[in-house]
Amino acid sequence: MSGLVMIIFGASGDLTKRKLMPALYTLYREERLPDGFSMLGGGRTDYTDESYRTYIMSELKKFVTSKEQTDEQLKGFCSRLHYLTMNPATAEEYSLLNARLQELTGEREPDNLLFYLATPPSLYGVIPLHLKAVRLNRSRTRIVVEKPFGYDLQSARKLNAVYASVFSEHQIYRIDHFLGKETAQNILAFRFANGIFEPLWNRNYIDYVEITAVENLGIEGRGGYYEGAGALRDMVQNHLIQLVALTAMEPPVTFNADKFRNEVVKVYESLTPLTETDFEEHIVRGQYTASNTKAGYREERQVSSDSRTETYIAMKIGINNWRWSGVPFYIRTGKQMPTKVTEIVVHFRKTPYQMFRCEGGHCPRANTLILRLQPNEGIVLKFGMKLPGSGFELKQVTMDFSYDKLGELPTGDAYARLIEDCMHGDPTLFTRSDAVEASWRFFDPVLRYWEKHPHTPLYGYPAGTWGPLESEKMMYEHDAEWTNPCKNLTNTDEYCEL
Template sequence: MANNKTKHPLGIVIFGASGDLTKRKLMPALYSLYKGKRITQSFFILGIGRTQYTDSNYRSYMQKELAEFVAKEDQDKDWMDSFMSQLHYLSMDPSVESDYETLLNRLKELTGEEQPSNLLYYLATPPSLYGVVPLHLKKYNLNGKETRIIVEKPFGYDLESALKLNEVYTSVFDENQVYRIDHFLGKETAQNILAFRFANGIFEPLWNRNYIDYVEITAVENLGIEQRGGYYDTSGALRDMVQNHLIQLTALMAMEPPLAFNETDFRNEIVKVYNSLSPLNQTDLDEHIVRGQYMASETKKGYREEKNVPADSRTETYIAMKLGISNWRWSGVPFYIRTGKQMPTKVTEIVVHFKAAPHQMFHCAQGNCPHANTLILRIQPNEGVLLRVSMKVPGSGFEVKLTDLDFSYDKLGGLPFGDAYARLIEDCIAGDPTLFTRGDAVEASWRFFDPILKYWKNNAAAPLHGYPADTWGPLESEAMMNEHNASWTNPCKNLTNKDLYCEL
C-alpha cells in the first residue's frame, strides 16, 4: 500500500490522456487503486492532450470508456462518481514549450501552490515526445525533487537514441525519480518466478547447467497489429517485445539470488544478466535468429495488407532467437526466446527442460516413452505452474509415462491477481522503483540488440521468412532448435479457462 505521506496533494499528470493506453489501462488502474483505498493521500488527475475537452466533457468521455474497460463487478456508481470528481483536463500540445506555462498555471490552481512539487507524470505519448517533455518541464521548474516520471516503452529506438534519452533524463531528474515501466514486471505471475526460485529450497540447487538442458520463453498473440500499423512498422517485434519484455523474463530466470529484494540488489542482478549475454557474431545473426512476417491465410489478411503498412515492408512480426549466457551458472545452456503476431493462440510462458535421467530402465507405456522432466511457468492466460514427471502406469508390469503435477492460481480460492499497471503505479506513488527498469539496464540491453538491428538495416538480403497467419511461425525456427535435438513446446490452439495445458 502506498505510504507516501505529504501535506501537498498528489497531482497525477497524464500526457496522452485522450489516447488508447489511458482509457484501456491507466484510468482503470487508477480507479482500482482509488476504490481499493490504496491511494492514501489527497490527489487529482490532470489529463493532457491535443484533443479539445473541457473538464466536464472529459469526465463524460472517460466514464463511458471505464464502463467498457473496468470489470462489471468492480463498477460502483458512488465510487465512480467520486473518482470522476478528481479528474481534470488541459488541452495543450506537449511538443510546444510555451504551452507549459499554461500547464504551470493550471497546476497552481489545482494545488494552491505557487510552485507545485508533489507531481507524478505519466508519458502515455508517442516515443517521439519522450525526450521533449522532460526538457519543457525543466524550463518551468516542474521537475522538483518530489516529482516522479513514468516512461512507457520503448525507451529508445536503438543504443544511440537510448543513450541520448538517458542524458536528457539525468539532466532533468535524479535516477530515483525516473520510472521506466515494463508492465510484464507488474504481473503477479512474473513476480512469482522469483518466489518460485528463491523461496523453495528444492529448485535452486537444480537451477544451473548441471541439471537444465535448455529453456524456452514464449510470448505470442493471436492478433495482428490491429490499428497500430504506423507505429508497428517502425518498431517491429524485436523493439516491441524482445528488447524489453522477453529479455526481462530471461533475466528473472537466469539472475543470481539478490542479497535482498530491493531496488538496488534486485536491479543489480538484472544488469549482470544483460552484461553476460553472449555477443552474436556474423554467423550467429543468420543461424541463431529467425525473423518472420505473417502472410494471409484463408480467414486473415497478411501484414503487408494491414492499414498504414507499406506493400514492400520488411518489418518482422515474429522473432525466434537462441541466446547464450556467459557465466558459471549457465555456460552451455541455450535460452530459446520467441514472440509473434497472428499465432494460433495467445500465451506467455516459460518452459524449463531438465536433463534426462542418466540411465532409463523402464519400458514405454503404449509407445509413450518417458522423457526428461519439464517445468512450465504460465504467465498468461490460465496462470499457473506445471511439472511433468514420469510415473508408473497402474497394473501389471512396470511401464511408465509422463504425467502432470499442476497448480493454477484459481485454486487459491479466487484471490484476485491484481492489475499490472495498478501495481506499478502504486509502487511509483510509494517511491519504490524496484520493478522498474534502471538506466544502465536499458543501455546494457540495447548494447546486445543494437548489432542485430544494424545488420538488418544494412543487409537487404537478410532473411525474412513468411508464415501463414494462425500458424506457429516460420519452419526455420524449428530448424534452429534441431542442433540441440529440441523442438518448440506449442500450447493448445484453444486454451480453456480451466486447463493449464494440453493433454499429453
C-alpha cells in the first residue's frame, strides 16, 4: 500500500510558499511525516517537477530560519514534491489529476489522499464536485478547506451541502490556524488542569472578559479580498468567536474530537441574539485613516475611494447560560493598531467591601488574568499588595509566566500541528459543520443590518492608534475599560465619522 499523498490546489500561490511548505518542511525535518509521504502540487503556473522543486527550495530559504535548514535536508524534502499544471476550476483536467495520482501511487484507485484547498474561496464549492466526478472522494480521502467557509449564513449552508454530498463529515477539515497555536490550546489546559481557577470561572466571580486580536499592519496588498470581507468576516466570525468558545466552554466529559466540538457548539448556540439596539450601541465599526507615513485604508490598492469596509470592529456580546449570564464579553480586532497582540483578559469582580483607602494615588484594583497568545506568549495574574512602610497603601503587582522561560522549548508551528492532525485523521481542532452554521446564525443579522442601513456609522481612526473612541463608550455602562484604551493615546480631534 502506498504512503499518503497530499495534493495542494494553489501550489504556486502565496499561502503555499509562506505557510504550507515551511510547515511540511518542519514535519519532514522532525521526522513526523508518514512513511512514503509525497506531495503533488496543482496550479495554473507552468512547472515541471524539477522546476517546481527549485522554486520551492528558493522560497524555503526565505521563510525558514537558517538554523533550521541544510542543503541536504532541503533537497531531501523537495525530492518528495511533484507538480501538475492544471486549472482547478476546469472539470476536464481532473482526469489528468487522477492519472497522475495513479502514476505516483502505483494503484488503480488510490485513496490515501489529503486534498488541501489553498485557493480563492470561489473554488471551495467547485473542487469537491470535480473530485467526485472522477471518483477521488474515496473512503480514506480527506479534504482541508481554508477560511472563510462561506460569506454569510446562506452561502455557508450551501457550501456545507456541497461537501456533505461528496464527503462524510469526518473527512472534512475546516482549518483555522488560530486553533493550531500552542497558546490557544493552553487555554484549555490552564482552565481544566488547575483546580484553583475552575471554581472562580463563572458569573459569581468574573465581572467581564475582553478578547483582543489586533495587528500593526494594514491589508498588505489584499485590497481585492478585504473589500469583500471586512474585519467581521475576516476575523470575528472565525478567530475571535473561537477564542470566546475556548474561554467560555464547559469541560468536555472526555477530551476527544466529538466531545470537545460539542461543547464549542453549545457556546455558539448560547450566544444572546443581537437586536437593533445592539447593532447601534454595542457594535462599533472603524476604518484606519492616513497618519504620518502610513496610508489610509481608502488609499490602499484595489480599495474604493469611498469604501465603507470596516478594518476595525468592537462588539459586546453575551452568553445566555448558567455559567455566564450577565457577564459581557467585549471583543475587538483591527488593522494598523500600535502593536500586534492577541490576548484574553479576564476581569474578576471587585472585593465586596473595600477596607483600604486610596492613598498616594494608588487605589486597590480588581484582579485580572491575562492569557496572551502572541507575542510574549504567556499568562499574567495581577493582584494587590501592600507597599512597604507605614499605613496600608496598595499597589497592583504581577505574577507572570512566559513560554520562553521554559528554555529552548519551541511553541510550535500552527500549520505544522494542524496538517499533522489531518494526516492522522484527528479532527479535534477543526471546525464542524454545525459550528460553522451556528456562528453564522449569530453574525448574519449584523451583515443584514449593515446592508439595510448602509450609512451605519463608520468611524475613522488614525493608523497606529487603538481604534475609534466610540469603542470606549460602549463599555461605560458596565464601568469597564479596554486594557489598552484608545482615549489615552491620541488627540481626539483626529477622529471623525466617515
